[in-house]
Amino acid sequence: MTQTKSTNNQPNASTESGFNFAYLDEQTKRSLRRAILKAVAIPGHQIPFSSREMPMSYGWGTGGIQVTASVIGKPDTLKVIDQGADDTTNAVNIRRFFAKVCGINTTEKTSEATLIQTRHRIPETPLKEGQTIVYQVPMPEPLFVIEPSRTEAAKMHALEEYGSMYVKLYEDITNFGHIATAYDYPVMVNERYLMKPSPIPRFDNPKMNNNPALQLFGAGREKRIYAVPPYTKVKSLDFQDYPFNIEKWDNKACKFCGSTDSYLDEVVTDNQGTRMWICSDTDYCHHQQKSGIDS
């Protein structure tokens, strides 16, 4: 067997010794890249891949981390976010992991990153051409709630039979008067495949549409990869008389930066039930605060 080695992927002094660049071995990375290429060629379609054991448990982003490991290169700058924040356990650990096994630069600034691994959010700062965003996906199959059989679900995808997916939306409107699905809101990709956007809030769904960045999705436990290439149509499911809409926070602004157009987290601050609302995207919030001081 031939050993694949590229010169710019040589580990440098700052990396942990005894590991291949980006932790996975070259053959594994190649097999993942094949799956990714296939996924990009068929937007929204789930491609199976042989998910590897990673040094973290399922549910912590093993899918995302494998996709990141297979596309990352020496010149990349990595940003990792968890629920919008750069400083939470998951984000910090994954960032440190890649810094150790790749010796690459990391950043917290969305605009400076070339590669962003995310859990449950899309950054507020619009993504640009040339950037890649990797989503951690717990459950890739959107038809799972309707059809427990994978074989049947695959057939429904193949024949584009997505009517029953609307049954859930119908039930939402019947019970609550509006579509109550708040996260992992199903979308149609390129007018062909039904896709789960991973548990991002539906607030972020419109950002996926016609996004200039490449969007990759990795589900480690379920062993599936799918993708949305740049500038691809992504449409959230809705009814003609109940159009898709995003969450709104009436008259609420971020306590720190005063933003009214970002996704706000509600934080309970004491035992009396005092609440405040803050940006979920920490980088965006810092940026807003800074520009507020500057002006």
Next chain:
Amino acid sequence: MKSLLNVTKLTKTYGNIKACNNITFELYPGQVLGIVGESGSGKSTLLNSIGNNLLIDSGEVIYVNQKNQVLNIKQIPESQHRKLTKTEWGFVRQNPRDGLRMNVTAGANIAERLLDVGVRHYGNIRQEAAYWLEQVEIDTNRMDDFPHTFSGGMQQRLQLARVLVTKPRLIFMDEPTGGLDVSVQARLLDLLRSLVRNLNLSVILVTHDLGVVRLLAHRLLVMKNGSIVESGLTDRVLDDPQHFYTQQLVSATLVP
């Protein structure tokens, strides 16, 4: 008149067992065809090999669709077949649990067929669902209730509403009155009879209840061990049974 469905020499075996042996019959628009026979005589296999995607060993099933196209059911692509079962055809099962989604509301059960054909207007779907609930004599107040809160007879009628909403031309019924008591059966049969007439439905009705076929079916097939042993007008077959088995079947019916 042109026939709607043409079954020729349909044969289906399970190993050594001939579940359906050389079955041939025709079904015309607006006709109700009863199939009777004892358990294991191949009635349900016949129904499934026509209406569902059960592979058959030999024979032909020809269906003329709404656009007057002649379709060889066993040769059309699966996508087209599945589309037929969701639009022009309907299945009413003996056990409503097989024909309904029990974990969504009655309205959603009816809505699903419309959603399958691409209707995406909530208000219109609600209206249609309410209309068909009325047609099958279910109070529209019950639209947002779950099917498991319905009585057996209501569940059966809900199945019917779910099927009828896409205005099918051919309905397959597998023992539709199976688990119902006699008075509920009578109401369901009454409803079926008027719907069949008003909507000009063609029905293939599998049952072992001779009373049901007497009331509903225009023509009758009697099956035994996978073969048709007798066929003809329902009243003729029941009043003047020719085959030994039919005679036995008719004489075995309890008359109160």
